[in-house]
Amino acid sequence: MAARPRRKAETPRRPRNSAKTKASILAAARGEFADRGFEGARVDAIAERAGANKRLLYHYFGNKEDLYRAVLLDAYQEIRRGERALSLDQYDPAQAMDRLVRFTFRHFLANPWFPRLLGAENIENARFLKTLPDIGALHSPLVGQIAAIIERGSQAGVFRRDVDPVQLYISIAALGFFYVSNTATLSVIFDRDLSSIAMVQEREGHAVQMVLDFLKTKPGG
Incomplete structure (x- = not known):
């Protein structure tokens, strides 16, 4: 067989x-x-x-719209996770603010897609961001964290008290966002390689100093 x-x-x-x-x-x-x-x-x-x-x-x-919303939400969740990991309440007010400014600047620098993504969403007039139900809750802890740093600083006599935490964060983000999103054009205009390590470090230090100087300036002073 x-x-x-x-x-x-x-x-x-x-x-x-x-x-x-x-x-x-x-x-x-x-x-x-x-x-x-x-x-x-x-x-x-x-x-x-x-x-x-x-x-x-x-x-x-x-669909494509849902994927885009997922990308937006994930992008914001990523930067918020990084901010929480800083454990800013463990540092004195000036050190805490220094760390927050440096982190924000470096996050934009390390993730150049993020400013471009936000720029694209602004062209859409934030129409997709408005549909994310958790976006407000995602940002409120950050505002509270900055407010706590300002309060601790004012109690210690090193920071001014009349600071809106939302306005302050917008300024902190702008110092990094504008630099990263406009590095190419600014490098041509001022004939400097703003992407070089030396220029990036100088800019980061400048951003920190601007924020701290503002916080330490007494109203009307």
């Missing part, structure tokens, strides 16, 4: 790492939306960047 032919061994399928796939899609979407804005971004391009099947993209994130 002839021996039966052996069945070819089936190659076992590797289990899908959903967390890794979602992270890859999110990172790819960051780049695509930052480079092209919402309208110019293409789902096919995002899937190609991520090395993922487009079907998985829709499975994990829904």
